[in-house]
Amino acid sequence: MTKTSERQKVLDVAPVGIPDESGRPTASNSSKLRLPDFRLGVVGFFVLVGVALVSLQLIVLIIAAFNGTSLFEGFEATLNNFSDVFLNPLFLPTMGNTLLLGAGSIVFMLLFAVPFAWLYARTALRGRSLLLVLVTLPVAMPGFIVAIGYTYWLNSANGLANLLARDWFGIQGPVFDVSDMFWMVFLQGTILSTPAFFMLVPSFEAMDGRLEEAAQVSGLSRLSTTLHISLPLISPAIIATAIFYFIAAIEMFDFAAVLGLPVQRFVLSTWLYALVQPASGAPQYGQAAALGMFAILIISVLMVLYLRAMRRAKRNILVTGKPAQQLRIPLSRKAQIGAWAFIGIYILLTIVLPVLSLLWSSVLSYFQAPSPAAFAAMNFDAYKQAFAEIAPILGNTLAVVVAVPTVAVLIAASTALVVTRTKSRAGKILDGGIMISVAIPAIVGTVSFLYVGLLIYKVVPIYTTIWILVLAIVARQIPWANRTISSSMVQIAPELEEAASTSGISKGRTFSSIVIPLVKPALMFSWFWVALLAMRDLTVPAMLSTDSTQLLSTTIFKFSEAGQRTLSSAIGVILLVAIAIVVTIFEIVVRRSDRQSK
Amino acid sequence: MTQNMIEIENLTKSFFLRKRGKITRQVDAMKDVNLSIKEGEFFVLLGASGSGKTTTLRCVAGLETATSGNIRINNTSVYSSSSRQDVPPQQRPIAMVFQSYALWPHLDVRGNIEFALRKGARRPDPKVIKSRVDEVLQLLNLQEQEQRPVAQLSGGQQQRVALARALALEPRVLLMDEPLSNLDMKLRAKLRVDLKRITSSLGITTLYVTHDQSEALAMADRVAVMDQGRVIQVGTPTEIYGRPNSTFVGQFLGEMNVIQGELLTPPSKESTLVQSSLGPVEVTGSSYQGDDREIVIGIRPEDVRPATEAGKNTCRATVKARSYLGDCTVWDLDVSGVKVTAKWHGVASFSEGDEIWISLPPELVHIFPGEGTTARIDGPKRSMTIDSQSEIATPTPISSAF
Numbered sequence A: 001m002t003k004t005s006e007r008q009k010v011l012d013v014a015p016v017g018i019p020d021e022s023g024r025p026t027a028s029n030s031s032k033l034r035l036p037d038f039r040l041g042v043v044g045f046f047v048l049v050g051v052a053l054v055s056l057q058l059i060v061l062i063i064a065a066f067n068g069t070s071l072f073e074g075f076e077a078t079l080n081n082f083s084d085v086f087l088n089p090l091f092l093p094t095m096g097n098t099l100l101l102g103a104g105s106i107v108f109m110l111l112f113a114v115p116f117a118w119l120y121a122r123t124a125l126r127g128r129s130l131l132l133v134l135v136t137l138p139v140a141m142p143g144f145i146v147a148i149g150y151t152y153w154l155n156s157a158n159g160l161a162n163l164l165a166r167d168w169f170g171i172q173g174p175v176f177d178v179s180d181m182f183w184m185v186f187l188q189g190t191i192l193s194t195p196a197f198f199m200l201v202p203s204f205e206a207m208d209g210r211l212e213e214a215a216q217v218s219g220l221s222r223l224s225t226t227l228h229i230s231l232p233l234i235s236p237a238i239i240a241t242a243i244f245y246f247i248a249a250i251e252m253f254d255f256a257a258v259l260g261l262p263v264q265r266f267v268l269s270t271w272l273y274a275l276v277q278p279a280s281g282a283p284q285y286g287q288a289a290a291l292g293m294f295a296i297l298i299i300s301v302l303m304v305l306y307l308r309a310m311r312r313a314k315r316n317i318l319v320t321g322k323p324a325q326q327l328r329i330p331l332s333r334k335a336q337i338g339a340w341a342f343i344g345i346y347i348l349l350t351i352v353l354p355v356l357s358l359l360w361s362s363v364l365s366y367f368q369a370p371s372p373a374a375f376a377a378m379n380f381d382a383y384k385q386a387f388a389e390i391a392p393i394l395g396n397t398l399a400v401v402v403a404v405p406t407v408a409v410l411i412a413a414s415t416a417l418v419v420t421r422t423k424s425r426a427g428k429i430l431d432g433g434i435m436i437s438v439a440i441p442a443i444v445g446t447v448s449f450l451y452v453g454l455l456i457y458k459v460v461p462i463y464t465t466i467w468i469l470v471l472a473i474v475a476r477q478i479p480w481a482n483r484t485i486s487s488s489m490v491q492i493a494p495e496l497e498e499a500a501s502t503s504g505i506s507k508g509r510t511f512s513s514i515v516i517p518l519v520k521p522a523l524m525f526s527w528f529w530v531a532l533l534a535m536r537d538l539t540v541p542a543m544l545s546t547d548s549t550q551l552l553s554t555t556i557f558k559f560s561e562a563g564q565r566t567l568s569s570a571i572g573v574i575l576l577v578a579i580a581i582v583v584t585i586f587e588i589v590v591r592r593s594d595r596q597s598k
Numbered sequence B: 001m002t003q004n005m006i007e008i009e010n011l012t013k014s015f016f017l018r019k020r021g022k023i024t025r026q027v028d029a030m031k032d033v034n035l036s037i038k039e040g041e042f043f044v045l046l047g048a049s050g051s052g053k054t055t056t057l058r059c060v061a062g063l064e065t066a067t068s069g070n071i072r073i074n075n076t077s078v079y080s081s082s083s084r085q086d087v088p089p090q091q092r093p094i095a096m097v098f099q100s101y102a103l104w105p106h107l108d109v110r111g112n113i114e115f116a117l118r119k120g121a122r123r124p125d126p127k128v129i130k131s132r133v134d135e136v137l138q139l140l141n142l143q144e145q146e147q148r149p150v151a152q153l154s155g156g157q158q159q160r161v162a163l164a165r166a167l168a169l170e171p172r173v174l175l176m177d178e179p180l181s182n183l184d185m186k187l188r189a190k191l192r193v194d195l196k197r198i199t200s201s202l203g204i205t206t207l208y209v210t211h212d213q214s215e216a217l218a219m220a221d222r223v224a225v226m227d228q229g230r231v232i233q234v235g236t237p238t239e240i241y242g243r244p245n246s247t248f249v250g251q252f253l254g255e256m257n258v259i260q261g262e263l264l265t266p267p268s269k270e271s272t273l274v275q276s277s278l279g280p281v282e283v284t285g286s287s288y289q290g291d292d293r294e295i296v297i298g299i300r301p302e303d304v305r306p307a308t309e310a311g312k313n314t315c316r317a318t319v320k321a322r323s324y325l326g327d328c329t330v331w332d333l334d335v336s337g338v339k340v341t342a343k344w345h346g347v348a349s350f351s352e353g354d355e356i357w358i359s360l361p362p363e364l365v366h367i368f369p370g371e372g373t374t375a376r377i378d379g380p381k382r383s384m385t386i387d388s389q390s391e392i393a394t395p396t397p398i399s400s401a402f
Helices: A002-013 A038-066 A080-086 A091-122 A128-140 A143-154 A160-169 A181-206 A209-217 A222-251 A254-263 A268-276 A285-320 A333-362 A372-377 A381-421 A425-438 A442-455 A466-489 A494-502 A507-518 A520-536 A539-544 A552-561 A565-597 B053-061 B109-119 B126-139 B155-168 B185-202 B213-219 B237-242 B247-252
Strands: B004-019 B022-038 B042-047 B068-073 B076-080 B094-097 B173-177 B205-210 B222-227 B230-235 B257-263 B272-276 B279-283 B294-299 B305-307 B314-324 B328-335 B338-345 B355-359 B366-369
Touching (some): A038 A080, A038 A285, A038 A381, A038 A425, A038 A507, A091 A128, A091 A181, A091 A222, A091 A268, A091 A333, A128 A181, A143 A181, A143 A254, A143 A333, A143 A552, A143 A565, A181 A222, A181 A254, A181 A333, A209 A222, A222 A268, A222 A285, A254 A268, A254 A552, A268 A285, A268 A442, A268 A539, A285 A425, A285 A442, A381 A425, A381 A466, A381 A520, A381 A552, A381 A565, A442 A466, A466 A520, A466 A539, A494 B094, A507 A520, A520 A552, A520 A565, A539 A552, B004 B205, B022 B205, B022 B222, B022 B230, B042 B053, B042 B185, B042 B213, B053 B068, B053 B094, B053 B205, B094 B155, B109 B155, B126 B155, B155 B185, B185 B213, B205 B213, B222 B237, B222 B247, B230 B237, B230 B247, B247 B257, B247 B294, B247 B366, B257 B366, B272 B294, B328 B355
Parallel strands (some): B042 B205, B042 B222, B173 B205
Antiparallel strands (some): B004 B022, B068 B076, B222 B230, B257 B294, B294 B366, B305 B355, B314 B328, B314 B355, B328 B338
């Protein structure tokens, strides 16, 4: 009882929860009178930055598209930009190429991604974890490096494959021509297989193997089980993946630029590039904006289709339910060998061949087929020159690799907090806004940044600094980082926050001390991933880089376009090494934090 | 102990289902809830899921905002719809224990307890934090777990950490939302006693939500029974159990036979005569004051007594089935077509099909408003075959009380 009375005394002296002498508001004050919460302010600031970056792209694009006069001379409403684009003789062929590129890419993409996902999720393939590692590797390969690597193999004049065909088989004339539309489609589709694989695996894993067994014991053959049971169940997921990567395929710049631009074969992304960075004449910002709006419109329609397909795919998963234990289909010895040969071909195509030709090209002053003379001529001079070339731009690259992921993760985490951890209407609107920004192709959004950069150049000369690049790349990475972080935040039970607020913790501190530490793995993962993507991005820098804001990627592209093969190969190899270093650091950090959490 | 610590006035929370901006339906999660909880009281909100008990608790905590009404804690208004006031949870003098414990998984035991003391709006002088944490660790016997990550603790230990975290704040009001429901039965019974002992020794006012009637009866100083967003009855456990004010309360706490009836004399405390489906029944001590002659009477199965012969308040019953439960036996009886459940200690040697006399002690029969409902007998439903017939058995171990 003495304890009770002591306690009572304490309570009487200082009624807990109703601070007064400290100057803090008493409990009778309404919430509106509270001091502004610094941490909530930080969240609000980054949400605003994110909203500004997304809305800026759209608003500027609309203004630019309807502006009939030069951007420095004010505004003059017109529809001429649209008619100029639609009536341009390039319009129809470009749209045809774009459609072919999109559709063709997803065909080749699914050709690899579906078997891989099936092998990984549904079969007793030996060495499944190795399959996962191998399929992940191409993610680190920048698309334009793969494209450049293939020009060395398949170039009609002196491609290695053509030279070997002539030397070994005596075939005159080029067998392969890398500037064929086929290669653009095939290579891009192959590279897209990796992200598509990761999108398909969860659906394959969620499929109930017992449904297939039930069909088989009911007397259906293996083939008709596949056709009538497995395929209908998995097809919504495959369709959703196909639509999503169709969008990615028609936006992608790397392959179209490296393989198509030299022969003036345009697709949507490269035509936009040509309008803004013309080889000759004045840039056509208005037409670029009009074309960009057209692209956003088409992609928005595709996005709606994608969301519908996703909903159906999820419904199928719900219907089949989660299997207690995944039943893996046994593979015969022959099938195992066949599967691994297939995987081997993929790795050969996406990594081994392009890296080999890049390495080979980087040590030869002029390109030639392997021969004793060629081996004798090998030298590392290009690397000396490469280091001299990249020394002045290392600062730029470092700024991009550090600033982009940091800002992008701060914005994505703040928006994810608002979307997932508040029940407000603002959260829903924000979620919709982020979804819309997915429909803005990187190259279209970049047109907006370019326009604004030039427009405000005299007042704020951001256009010649690296920061406009940082902002443009950040804007492109927000949706992805937001999705990764929100899916992690959604899993935090609301009680953890309620427990904090009922014990007197402010909303802002609940975010910073409870929610953020719990999603730290997702934040780290997003940071490294965005850093990796920023490091290898070519789309945005190709449009926005000026002489003072070159990056590794633009330097490689520049030398490659100028025909300086050896030098661009050497810098390409350096970029790959840098990427490998980042990935290795990431691996180490993840392992360490895994060990800590255990 | 006379001062009211929590006062809830006319608290209502409605959800509006909208279609194209228009309100199409209104659902009241809580309707005109009025409660006064005294300082130091252990007050239990009892109800089934969806009864509004958790909504009430969360409104007191400030985690949800009611549509209208007032809430005062320690004579300070924390919510008032008329003056548009809603104090956020962190500034109310409360602490809360959650059903899922809601321990922060990235902090260890001490970290969980310390966090709000160091960073919260109600942080004490930093010098006293360590001693306060040590005190609650000792109080809940958690000294050995101090440095362990909370995810590695057993359910019972996690529960104690959650309680320690709440107590360390030295709240005026402790809110608990089914804190024991995730534990096994033995542990629950033990922690029930511990919880009551700790809160009463600290003199904390406790608002405790549960759907478990035995928990409510065992722990509460007073209980409020809720149903469909309304408070049906408030009282001490003995009042609520012994004098339920409705069939709902009677059947929610324990079991009750409910039988249709009609008043033969005006209701009075001394004696009321009822013509029921079982025959004429005299009721004493009833507080029923309705005008309607159509009523129902209720009697708990354990209050139904076996009798040796016909007499006042007795009737003839046929044994339909029996369930032996160890400490008692539950009998399904049939009285001229009406099912009556009786519960008697020990083993009685009746058999299915036996004809016996039962009596209904007048002071243990309750009169409830008719409600226009059909009689429900909320006993355990059993189906047993009638396998033997024998003469009327000898009286049960229960001595005939009257």
